[in-house]
Amino acid sequence: MGNKPFVFGVATSGDNFTDRKKETERLLLNFQYGVNTVLISPRRWGKTSLVKKVCGLAQSENLKVVYIDIFSCRSDREFYDTFATAVIKQTSSKLDEWIETAKLFLSRITPKISISPDPTTDFSISLEMNPKSENIDDILQLPEKIAQKKNCKIVICIDEFQQIAEFSDSKTFQKRLRTIWQLQKDVSYCLFGSKKHLMNELFEKKSYPFYKFGDAIYLQKIGTADWVEYICNRFEKTGKHISEELAERICKIVDNHSSYVQQLSWLVWVHTDETATENSFKEAYQDLIDQNTPLFEKQTESLTTYQMNFLRAIVGGVESEFTKQEVLTEYQLGSSANVSIVKRALEKKELIEIEKRKISIPDPILKEWLRREFVL
Ligand SMILES: Nc1ncnc2c1ncn2[C@@H]1O[C@H](COP(=O)(O)OP(=O)(O)OP(=O)(O)O)[C@@H](O)[C@H]1O
Ligand SMILES: [Mg+2]
Structure with a gap:
């Protein structure tokens, strides 16, 4: 079986990673010089892929990189468990060393270490029920202590960082992280996540602990020229052909949205025998919408009539001044006070x-799907 020419739905790497040269360089420098980084973009543009790539490039004898995904963490306790496990696991390679490190630096917490049937592949740490507050700081200090012991630098990357905004008493938690992290000398952090307004809130509001925490990178889309080269290449490599014009149209119709460019390219490739045609493109685009329909239905099923009307206004071409009387009337948006409530709710739902x-x-694609729904 050959390599899939296009990848979507999971973070991508190797031959399926394109461009991002500037961002890769900037992030790599930050890692190497211990600069804290905050990386933000809308969903599926390529944050995880980029950070994972840089993790691979940066990893060395003197610089250890730890990658943590906190998507499934629902509380600070789960965060601490996940954090401790990942830091210990990813800074040393042998089981003995894991246990030794845990004993050495987390002795006050008496962590429970559970080991899976195959001890070389997995283990996890869970903390005793209610560790005292000062003992919790031991966990946050863990990377710094390991770095000093091993005489190396450590970078901790935390994916889906916006998740911490959902923890109860999140601000106190954030303060605690920031207070400890900013004093560490041998450890730096790369915090990234997707719910853009949440990430913005965490890092841009003066009253929030993470205000001006580090170098803020707003990930941009990958440019058309890079995509076209990539798409044409991937077709050629697998014995098929696509014109630059058609590759360009793939980018255009999905607005250079990383994940959709890959998904649509894949579908065009599937519909192509030798050379991609107008027809392959049309069929693929319809497939793209069909394949995403269940997701869109789920995303919109619980919306109120006002919220749907608001989306209808956007699809209809309105982009500002929603509270003008004509707009309120035409799209049945209620009062202008109502509009701001609807706006906030839709933003929260991304x-x-x-x-x-x-x-x-x-x-x-959601926009196109809505357009078709509204016409019906
Ligand atoms: N540099 C890249 N080159 C080619 N394709 C990419 C690149 N970055 C992202 N993609 C495409 O976008 C998809 C999503 O990438 P990734 O999971 O890295 O994004 P993300 O921003 O972390 O998404 P989420 O917000 O869901 O966490 C990938 O599966 C791939 O199809
Ligand atoms: Mg991601």
């Missing part, structure tokens, strides 16, 4: 995005 007062639907 269905709309507000940038420089302009409102848009960041997901190009």
